[in-house]
Amino acid sequence: MELQKETKLHGRWYDDACGTAFGLEVLGERWTMLVVRELMLGPRRFSGLRASLPGISAKVLTERLGTLEEAGVLTRRTLEEPAQVQVYELTEWGYAAEPVMQELGRWAAMSSGHDPMLPLSPVSLMLSLRTMFDRRKVEGLDFVIGFDIGGETFIATLGDGALPVVRGKAEAPTATIRAPNATVLAALFYAGVPVAELEREMGLVIEGDRAAAMRFADIFELPEKLA
Amino acid sequence: MELQKETKLHGRWYDDACGTAFGLEVLGERWTMLVVRELMLGPRRFSGLRASLPGISAKVLTERLGTLEEAGVLTRRTLEEPAQVQVYELTEWGYAAEPVMQELGRWAAMSSGHDPMLPLSPVSLMLSLRTMFDRRKVEGLDFVIGFDIGGETFIATLGDGALPVVRGKAEAPTATIRAPNATVLAALFYAGVPVAELEREMGLVIEGDRAAAMRFADIFELPEKLA
DNA sequence: CAGAATCCCATTCGATACTG
DNA sequence: CAGTATCGAATGGGATTCTG
Numbered sequence A, B: 001m002e003l004q005k006e007t008k009l010h011g012r013w014y015d016d017a018c019g020t021a022f023g024l025e026v027l028g029e030r031w032t033m034l035v036v037r038e039l040m041l042g043p044r045r046f047s048g049l050r051a052s053l054p055g056i057s058a059k060v061l062t063e064r065l066g067t068l069e070e071a072g073v074l075t076r077r078t079l080e081e082p083a084q085v086q087v088y089e090l091t092e093w094g095y096a097a098e099p100v101m102q103e104l105g106r107w108a109a110m111s112s113g114h115d116p117m118l119p120l121s122p123v124s125l126m127l128s129l130r131t132m133f134d135r136r137k138v139e140g141l142d143f144v145i146g147f148d149i150g151g152e153t154f155i156a157t158l159g160d161g162a163l164p165v166v167r168g169k170a171e172a173p174t175a176t177i178r179a180p181n182a183t184v185l186a187a188l189f190y191a192g193v194p195v196a197e198l199e200r201e202m203g204l205v206i207e208g209d210r211a212a213a214m215r216f217a218d219i220f221e222l223p224e225k226l227a
Numbered sequence C: 001c002a003g004a005a006t007c008c009c010a011t012t013c014g015a016t017a018c019t020g
Numbered sequence D: 001c002a003g004t005a006t007c008g009a010a011t012g013g014g015a016t017t018c019t020g
Helices: A019-027 A032-039 A046-052 A058-071 A098-108 A122-132 A182-189 A195-201 A210-217 B019-027 B032-039 B046-052 B058-071 B098-108 B122-132 B182-189 B195-201 B210-217
Strands: A074-078 A086-090 A143-149 A152-158 A165-167 A175-179 A205-208 B074-078 B086-090 B143-149 B152-158 B165-167 B175-179 B205-208
Touching: A019 A032, A019 B032, A019 B098, A019 B122, A032 A046, A032 A058, A032 A086, A032 A098, A032 A122, A032 B019, A046 A058, A046 A086, A058 A074, A098 A122, A098 B019, A098 B098, A122 A143, A122 A152, A122 A165, A122 A182, A122 B019, A143 A182, A143 A210, A175 A182, A175 A210, A182 A195, A195 A205, A205 A210, B019 B032, B032 B046, B032 B058, B032 B086, B032 B098, B032 B122, B046 B058, B046 B086, B058 B074, B098 B122, B122 B143, B122 B152, B122 B165, B122 B182, B143 B182, B143 B210, B175 B182, B175 B210, B182 B195, B195 B205, B205 B210
Parallel strands: A143 A175, B143 B175
Antiparallel strands: A074 A086, A143 A152, A152 A165, A175 A205, B074 B086, B143 B152, B152 B165, B175 B205
């Protein structure tokens, strides 16, 4: 029998007071930050997380969820009746990690090595909208855009130069954008592929105020390449 | 003979268009981000890096430097005569990673699990000053503070609500702060240990305008704890 | 000093199978 | 569905040695 393993985040890698180093102790292991990313728009179930992180094994996901819970980044919760399912949800501190991921994503997008046409989870697309929208282009715009990405629904509310995104079905959206997967939307927002082509060949569907949806699609801008 | 290993960052972990995921491909391996941190205030030599990263082995440091060079984060350069020594220097893109580390550090400091009294490298202390200074407290202040931390020298210039930090010896600083190691300065700036005590017992030395140095020491604030 | 090369052990990972 | 258990393979990393 072991002598009670001390509370630890995977074993104290660095011995360093630097905040960056401590952040890496918590989020720096392989897959960890992507698990947090998938939880950033609300609670998820084990299988949903697994489906959104192609390549992660059940074992590693279990381990990461356990470590993140110990560290205080997320909590495990059982939904009330009649659902009775267990979900993982970020703590307040966990949600506070969004700017970290935004900065990392923004920095990475400055590299020509970044390929925006790889597969993409719905959550990571929706989060990228918050990172990449151009504040100068949204002056006076006031839209509610509903999203349905392969069955996962989100609401993006554009107004006051902000762009909050939440899960759910919009009541009376300005427009609704449906796509079978997030990559189609990446093509629309970032690669500038024409809407007509995506509608014809990739299963994109736009409902409601079409002109508003097109303006919305135009407010996103990848950062200038430095490398 | 191997068939020419393709250009790769340690083997493409994730298959994900998300910028955060690509950022992790570049910076997410153990030690990598701390190597970048140590280069953030200018070129360093192999032995200096090693000394600033207690626990890293020559092998790992060599590997990380190689991978970062391939990725375009840093370059290897030989200093002109008569120095003739090789140094590692961040590229423009590499320097652009500072906000990533700042956000990560700021986030980590919100946890009560963060221990600011662990050992600390001079560079990481100087970088933390840029992250943690309180803009509201520096209105109208206009100081040049020279630092000598165990022989490494830096100049911090406070003015216009900004706090650039560079390596070097200040010409005519408002004050100079000397300490045998960075932990003493962490005690001064973040733990609020009295100056007199640090001077008496920890080898802290303040030269020049003592009042200015004390005001300077008071502008740093750790973020509110969320966990 | 600045690494490259070798050796070897410990850890980690992914795949598969299993369970309540 | 939500994990656990197990196992073999790959990787990681420390220690040591060698070289210009």
